[in-house]
Amino acid sequence: MVRHLVTIDDLTEVEIQAIFRLADQFLTELAHPDRPHRIRGRKQLADQFILATLFYEASTRTRFSFESAMYRLGGQILSSADPKTTSAAKGETLADTVRVLQNYADVIVIRHPCEGAVRVAADFAEVPIINAGDGGHEHPTQTLCDLYTLQREKGTLRDLNVLLCGDLRYGRTVHSLVYGLARFGARIIPMPAEGFELPDHVTRRLLRDYDCRPLSNEEVQRVRHEKFPVDAVYVTPERPHQRSLFSDLPDDPAAPLKARLPPNALAKIDACYITRLQRERLGENAPASTYPVIDTAFLKDRRYKSSSVMHPLPRVEELGYDLDNDERAVYFKQAAYGVPVRMALIAALLEIRPEILGQPAPARRHHLYQQKTLVCDNPRCVTGLTSEQRYLTPQFLLIPEEHRVLARCVYCEHDLAPRFLARASDRIYSHNTGWRGPLPNDLLLFADLHSAEAHGCVPPTPVAAKTT
């Protein structure tokens, strides 16, 4: 069973830590002043292995980072830098491309503008596939570098306060990162530019999959008292305490809440992570006029005294050049760590270091839905591409909430809220919002009434159907 890295959830916490330990070894080796001469003596780990980069979106930086890592391991690279030179221009599907390329390379790194595209590739590949960014979805190797940087700077990931600034809506690096931070028990403090808040499906997933829950009013007040300039704080205290979600909208005050923040928990910010505006994903939308900027002035507040300043780079205007010589600036280190972390990841996936990854991959938490009654409504989802529809069946994970069932696209991981559901056994539909109890095995989901009826479903009573 070959392993892939499509989302950060494809690795367990234990596996991530094993990758980090191996990266530590590589980092020591790379940092040695006599590196080339020393390495020449040792066995080349990835000798006779080929890594292919397949970038449907241009990126010199990320591509070079992978290619350099492969070279540092002693392997070779096949490089496809330009969207227009791929056979996709001739109408080829992802499934075909990957089934051909796996004959030419031993591991394939893919960047693609469509969300979920790399999952599709992985489903058809017999060699490891690495996601180097799929639209606004995820960028898990960036997340590995981010987490590794944090851990090296702070010694641990647990109980850290991490401020996330800038474009949290379209910045895929941020989406992978919040899941990773949540899993390792760091506290997440979003400070988005106006209109660039974390998407709802990310927020919901923090709540559902990682137990990030609202703080109590008392905690809200305490944080407010600290005059923290944010309107939402996700808090993930140490296990075994339950993780917590904070919002200054005191909705759902009766929700169960076990987490308790230690006093002055947010008095110190361990890291400020800022991203540029993803202008290329905005289309004609006007950029935020009040995009946050982190510079020396911003960091004057005492709570940033020892904050590591991080940025996935490239920066535009949101990160001051006056910080470049400030010792809190770790963004160039963060870029440098890309090589040892990716070396470790490649060595793990190629099983050059077979001890790193367990078998099998982490199991899915939710039930899989494969009936052809639903399609993903995310316009950037790979399942919306005409070429891929030739062979691709929509698939969803079922996420039960209190009073409804959500369907999360297996590819792009956006949530869909079907308006109607039924059992295949009786084909009597009902409103999703009225759902109670465990999910039946023969569940059918429908986006709307028309779809339910088209699949032969009927209302519970004739009267009910007419009033719907």
Next chain:
Amino acid sequence: MVRHLVTIDDLTEVEIQAIFRLADQFLTELAHPDRPHRIRGRKQLADQFILATLFYEASTRTRFSFESAMYRLGGQILSSADPKTTSAAKGETLADTVRVLQNYADVIVIRHPCEGAVRVAADFAEVPIINAGDGGHEHPTQTLCDLYTLQREKGTLRDLNVLLCGDLRYGRTVHSLVYGLARFGARIIPMPAEGFELPDHVTRRLLRDYDCRPLSNEEVQRVRHEKFPVDAVYVTPERPHQRSLFSDLPDDPAAPLKARLPPNALAKIDACYITRLQRERLGENAPASTYPVIDTAFLKDRRYKSSSVMHPLPRVEELGYDLDNDERAVYFKQAAYGVPVRMALIAALLEIRPEILGQPAPARRHHLYQQKTLVCDNPRCVTGLTSEQRYLTPQFLLIPEEHRVLARCVYCEHDLAPRFLARASDRIYSHNTGWRGPLPNDLLLFADLHSAEAHGCVPPTPVAAKTT
């Protein structure tokens, strides 16, 4: 004397078989589950050699296939993926480009949109040149992979019935392939999309160079009886029988015919080879509305029971995804074989394996014509490029037919039918159609009367000239 691969005719049948035997060795090596670890121990065949890919037309797949083969041999690669980044954009000629690049690489792989362009490059190169596709002309390494796949699947190439479907006009892979199949004694059964039949110059060349002749009416009827859904069949029975060409147009029934098809010769199709519509070569022409499709339904007929389904990929709509798990589908294997076959070819051309290729290259069958009285009329021929006309002289092979002489461009291999000819010794022109007997050494050819007269030729008698 350096050897090149510009057309499949640059290799003899013996050489092709030697390449296939070497490919078998590489395939065994590549398929071993412990490949990288095993190969590390052995001497790297192409160590210290560099292969350059120079692609004036984009192609990730073909480029990666060559580059992977070079890496698997232990060599290095220089990669030029993008048409716009070549110095051709600054007006450089092919002859200059190759004379510079041969200092940087030991073997050069070229793809070019103009037919005959790679022949020009080879003429000026002191390192081996490999044609990776020149316009609609040839793609000989694809043909090697196709023949190799057929031979591995069927054990032999002789006496196979190969159905060729789809775009046979613009698909260069098909042109190289029919010559290869003819030479190895396979029967060719064209099933083109309407309007996408094999070009006349290919048909004529099958007849002239490879002895593919029409079947007798009796054979036509027999094939018709079998209700074979094709309108033309090229048949190349086993040597020493003469190869045969079938058409349901019973023209030229008196033509000599020695070939006899064995009974039920076409009752079993050994392979179906389908190609996509070469939309990028069509310009504004509407695509065929009735393009053939090979899928499970098509293959239901008993004669396809053990047909290998082949495709040079990428596919678009013409090859059903429902075949992907059918054991007759060998198109992904066909792509995989690209690596060992290209490894063997590179090893042969670089003389790392000096025993593979004989010395010298196969001789030309026809007389060479180098007088500056003719230009190629193929609008996609490399000799039509202004840049190349600075140094390139048109050259033609003379192809004697029953009642005329054809001139085949040495570069693009299109046939030209000059309307007038003369001897240089007397400069008296005559109509080409009236030609009889062997070709004189001092032959002059002219596209039209104007050209003949411009070169100082006169009519046989004043009266004859006036009435022409």
Next chain:
Amino acid sequence: MVRHLVTIDDLTEVEIQAIFRLADQFLTELAHPDRPHRIRGRKQLADQFILATLFYEASTRTRFSFESAMYRLGGQILSSADPKTTSAAKGETLADTVRVLQNYADVIVIRHPCEGAVRVAADFAEVPIINAGDGGHEHPTQTLCDLYTLQREKGTLRDLNVLLCGDLRYGRTVHSLVYGLARFGARIIPMPAEGFELPDHVTRRLLRDYDCRPLSNEEVQRVRHEKFPVDAVYVTPERPHQRSLFSDLPDDPAAPLKARLPPNALAKIDACYITRLQRERLGENAPASTYPVIDTAFLKDRRYKSSSVMHPLPRVEELGYDLDNDERAVYFKQAAYGVPVRMALIAALLEIRPEILGQPAPARRHHLYQQKTLVCDNPRCVTGLTSEQRYLTPQFLLIPEEHRVLARCVYCEHDLAPRFLARASDRIYSHNTGWRGPLPNDLLLFADLHSAEAHGCVPPTPVAAKTT
């Protein structure tokens, strides 16, 4: 202290000669018929080193030349061929790009459309940076190849007569070359296309930095008598004689002149160096209608009997194909020498051969001016880019002339003539043309009166200010 090659002046004459001696060794090795087999036995010099090419302007030829050299040394390459795939498209600055990429590669080769861009990169890099062409500024590795070719063909660089033909204005290879020729004591004879003369800042720098001075009238007459078809000759006789500049405009006849040309000094042309029209830098300007052409006819004159014909390639129309088999044509050799010369340069910069380069780099001859009162007025200078202005401070070298001070931009090396200057101590401005004596330490320079007054400067007397 890491060394870079941004302009040819970054290397001393001694260092250049050491690079050439090492290139001789590599050339012998490369030319051996059994090269790959021989090299396999020896230690790979650059094993475990990575060279990255970062080309913001497309160039297959130059890129391949560097990449081939790195492979021949045993190293690996990261290749960025296409301007649009760089992160500059996302708004990243050069300083950031290089600070990230230096984590991925051990030496970085940069081509950029903006003049001075590679100097900026070098200022921020901790790994060696090599300029592969920055706009119309310099292309120093081409110059190394040119000088190496000349020296191999002629045995020496001293006292050679080198005709420079074609586009001397926009051809950056020419600018680097004239400085190199001047430093090694070759005589430079410009024969530009009309309107494509050497730029003034290059002419002035030849005069100021390399002591190229006008010939005497007597020498002018002698050259005229030889009917040499040029309108300007820069002559750099052997040291210890002072180098000389010739112009047929007999201006400044009283200038001190120590140089004396030997009789018939120009009777023999050792090399003709011609460049193509840099059409891509012309914009809508019409090309020269009378662009010079070097072909067999041109070389009929006896003084070209043993001229080496050189061209940086690619050629367009200015160099006849009829010369390709002429033994004076050395342009393909010149291209071939690119590999051993660049191998030697890379080996030197990476300190694989630590004996080649002295420590430190050649010192600047002129005083550095860093006050923020001036900006470079070259529209193609890197300091004009909005992105780079986020962090870049204009810097100039002060070039004292007889009656004024010029400011040479540290990046693009264009000269600026400030109209006003002042001392910071008294802020009394005066006209630049009236300057006398040594430069004060607290000098301030202003492009115009408005700028001087904006920086708080006042005229020497109220009356004087009003009349300015």
